[in-house]
Amino acid sequence: MPQPDSAPFPERHYAPLEEEAAAPVRQEASSVEAPAMAEIFGPGGLLEKAMPQGYEHRPAQLEMAELVHSAFTAHQHAIVEAGTGTGKTLAYLVPALMSGRRVVISTATKSLQEQLYQKDVPFLQKHFAPELKVAVMKGRSNFLCKQKLHQMADQPMLKGLEEMDAYRQIRDWAQVTETGDRAELNFLADDSDLWGRLDARRDTCTGQKCPDFQQCFLTAMHQRAREADLIIVNHHLFFADLALKQDDFGSILPEYSAVVFDEAHEIEDVASDYFGRQISNFRFEELARDVDHALRLSKLGSAALLRRTQRIRERARAFFESFPPREGRFPFSRGERESFLEQHREFYDALVAALKSLETELAAVPQKPEELIRLARRSFELRQELAFLFESNERNFVYWYERRSKGVFLAATPIDVSQILRERLFEAFDTVILTSATLTVGGRFEFMRHRLGLDHAKERALPPEFDYAAQALFYLPRAMPDVRDAAFPAKAANEIVALLERSRGRAFCLFTSYAQMNDVYERVRSRVAFPLLLQGTAPRSALLERFRTTPHAVLFATSSFWQGVDVPGEQLSCVIVDRLPFAVPSDPIVAARVNSLKEDGRDAFSEYQVPQAVLALKQGFGRLIRAKTDRGILALLDTRIERMRYGKIFMESLPKYGMARDLADVAGFLDKEASN
Ligand code: SF4
Known part of the structure; x- marks a missing residue:
């Protein structure tokens, strides 16, 4: 079990980096001061000794480690913006393991979990803490x-x-x-x-x-987690657990006393999903499939029971087919749900009745295996979800439906998760560390703190590790029509062709919608000779792999490539963004959040839409410079950044790049790169 919170620097957690460094830290934990962060991260410190060739002292990393360490010691929250190259992983892992507490580290994706577990944890175990116990959940x-x-x-x-x-x-x-x-x-x-x-x-x-x-x-996974000092999860698992709390077997994190969120800019969205409700046609199909399967295995599949599952399939199909055929996400207000039920009441009632009769039929099976009892409960839960989604009208929820490919999804999402997070996260745990490269807007944390309900925290925006002014050139064309002008797509395509010729491909073209991406792609494809990749034509990971391995490739993509993508080196030398990434205002969740702020008498545009777009642009541009040796072009084809008043906040929030208004300057910058 983890040490009590007050343990200064438990010996079991720590091993010297080298034999000669052993003496000061091998003493009893009670009689020795833990090494200060400067002794670990500073010049000539333990990290430098561990990696004589591969470690470079970074003042921002030391600053972050000191802040995180002091938050752990003082039992406070902290929010830290740390750009790429800061070395933020070690800057939170080392204070976390020194705290002697069981700490949950939550990352954005499973691949980031793997990276932590396979790269950073073995490093800590080898050089710092051979007995460190880490579990991945x-x-x-x-x-x-x-x-x-x-x-x-x-x-x-x-x-x-x-x-x-x-x-x-x-x-x-x-x-x-x-x-x-x-x-x-x-x-x-x-x-x-x-x-x-x-x-x-x-x-x-x-x-x-x-x-x-x-x-x-x-x-076994739960057992490892119960014995671990650090537990590495992803945000989805973390919030699934926080939302479920005391659920039955298998979905619970063991007790822990502190949390570190890496890529913390994503937690509002993930928390919104898990504190909301959602069903889809797939859930009904899966229920019918699992009941059939269980009946076959237990040899209890009577004709009457098999008819029940078939009926669920048919009635679910009829019910979900009654939603409009157009693809996309749409609001489903109380009035819209009522009129939907007026028109399609028979399908709704028939589906509910089919579930009920399955439950009754399953209840009547004598000496049934546990699995059938659980399946009856799943059917009951589906009925409850349906009832909530059609009959409730919670003030803090926005109701919506989405048709996507073969799926129809019905959902209720919290409009504001700040109060939920305030109560269940920030008041329930005394130390929560939030870090990411994109947390500030105009140098301030206000927006993120407000959205997340983080009232008290140490905060720090660390200076960038890279020399952005020398490494990146920000190109803003002189004469572009407004993005809403009909002439914009053709002009944008011309600019993209001109930029790709100068960068010799090696570019990401990032769009804010599929429609814009496809339109511009069609206009560009026959005009350039570089291999073009288009989002949607292959899985994301396959497209990225192809981009990395195909010389001069160009990728056309939308929001899912704006973050979590890492292509260091020359292969990515140009990032082109077509317009400022404001969230689609007609999206039901965005619209509900905007309305809610307006109802409170707030300026939703400047307090929500602009800051959200600023963070998205920072993420998108952040794809370019991933290492000190990276150089390249960032192009924005949306001149509102200089024409509109709000453009100033975008400019203030971005790193200080070199600026260019002419393609000749772009060519000059890239020529310099080629001759280096
Ligand atoms: S059914 Fe048994 S083996 Fe399968 S997940 Fe549950 S406990 Fe594990």
Whole structure:
């Protein structure tokens, strides 16, 4: 178990970097002062000794480590903006492990979790803390369910040779893997249907009643977490846990006393998802599939029961098909829901009745396995969700639906999560550290603190580690029509062609919507000779890999490539942004947040829309310079940044880049790069 909060620097956490450095820190924890951050991060400090060639003292990293350390010591929150290259991971990990407390580290994605676990943790263990215990926790669907694997061996339900081969590989891997984490299975496609039938989702798990419970990979994961000093999670798991709190087996983090959020700019969105409610047509199809499967395995599948699941499929299909066919996300206010029900009441009632009769039928099965009891509960929960989404009208929620590809999603999302986070996060834990490269607007944390309900915190915006003025040139064309002008797309395409010729491809073209991306892509594609990649034509990771490995490639993409993308080096030498990334005002969540601020008498544009767009632009531009040796062009084709009053706040929030108004300057900058 972790040390009490007051432990100054528990010896078990710390090992000297080198033998000669051992004496001062090997003494009893009670009789020795923990090394100051300067002794670790400062010039000639322990980190430099650990990596004689590979470590460079960075004043901003030391400053961050000192701030985080003092927050841990004083049991306070801290919010720190630290740009790329600061070395922020070690600047929070070292104070976290020195705190002697069990700390949860929450990152934005599973791949960032892997990076921490495979790169930073071994470093800490090797040079600092050989006994440091670290656990990685992910959502249940990342893990193999041994029960399902055994059941599939007894009753193979495999489709084709490819699936049989994949099954055999998974079965062999299951014998040797310690974690059961699918991240170890390189051959498995992201959307593998087979994995969907083998994963350890809560829906299909019988928990302690499962004969494999003791050997279950989830049991082992929870065991590791209970013994760990640091627990690495992603924001989704963290907020799923915070929202569920005391749920049943398998979804709970063990007790912890502090949290560090890396990429903290994302937590409002993730928290909004988990403190909201959502259902989709897929949930009903999955329920019917899982009931059929369980009935077949238990040989309890009476004709009456199988008819019930078929009825759920048919009625769910009819119900979800009654939503308008246009794709996109739309508001679903109380009035709209009432008139929807007026028109389609029979489909709604029929679906609810089908769920109820499944529950009744399952309840009547004598000596049923635990799995059927849980399936009946899932059906009941779906009815509850439906009732909430159609019959409730919570003031702090915005109701909406979305049609996307084969899915229809109905949701209620909190308009403002600040009060929820204030109560459940910032008041429940005395130390929460938030860090990211994009937290300030105009040098201030007000916007982020207000959105998140963070009332008291130490705060610091660290100076950039890179020489942006020398490394990046910010190009703003002199004569562009307004982005709302009909002539804009053609002019934007001309600028992009001219820029790509000068950068010889090697560029990201980032758009704020699919429609704009496709339009400009069509205008550009026949005019340049570089390999063009378009978002939506392959999975995100495959596109990125192709971009990294294809000389002179150009990627056309939208919001999902504005952040979390790292392409250091010459391969990415130009980032072109077509317009200031204001969130789409007709999006129901954005519209509800804007209205709510207006109702409170606030200026939603300057207090919400502008700051949100500033942070998005900082993220997008942040793709370019990832290392001290990176150089390149940042181009913005939206001249509102200089024409509108609010443009000033964008300019004040960006690093001090070199400025250019003419393509000749762009060419000159890039020529210098080529001759270096
Ligand atoms: S405990 Fe649940 S997840 Fe684990 S093997 Fe059993 S059924 Fe699968």
